[in-house]
Every structure is written in C-alpha cells, then in structure tokens.
Amino acid sequence: MGIENTRRFEVLPNPTNGEFKIIVNKISDSEILSLTIIDVKGNVVYNNANFTTQNFDFGQYAKGIYMVQLNSSVGYKNSKRVSLVD
Secondary structure (H helix, E strand, O other): OHHHHHOOEEEEOOOEOOEEEEEEOOOOOOOOEEEEEEOOOOOEEEEEOOOOOEEEEOOOOOOEEEEEEEEEOOOOEEEEEEEEOO
C-alpha cells in the first residue's frame, strides 16, 4: 500500500495521557472501515465495524502500549501503536 496510504490514519496525540483522537480519511463514501484496539495481552478493548474519525478517553485503562488496527473494505490495512502514559 505505499506512502500515500499512511496519511489516511493518524492517532493524535501519541503518547497520550488517555485522551486521543483517531483520524481516518476515507477513499470514498462507500468505503467501510473497521477499527480494533488491542492491549499488550492480546485482549480486544475496542471494536467498531463501521468506524469514522472519533475521540477516545482511555483514562480508565492500564498504562502501556495498545495496538490500533484499521481495515478497509477496499483492501487497505494498517496498524499503529498508541502509548498510554501518566
């Protein structure tokens, strides 16, 4: 998928104290995005099969690293880490 697609998915700010925003730029209005957030133990802590840009508050979750995975109905797949710090 190349450099062009890396702009489509951002986690801001990162690292975070718990509040962050995931920004996604769709290719088209018909594109369906699914988003999953997984903790370091492999537990799914968030899953949304029809995701759009959204704010999150993970202040109640344990500090550490979480994997954010984005999958698209047009074949785009990417993952990024988000670090929860004090």
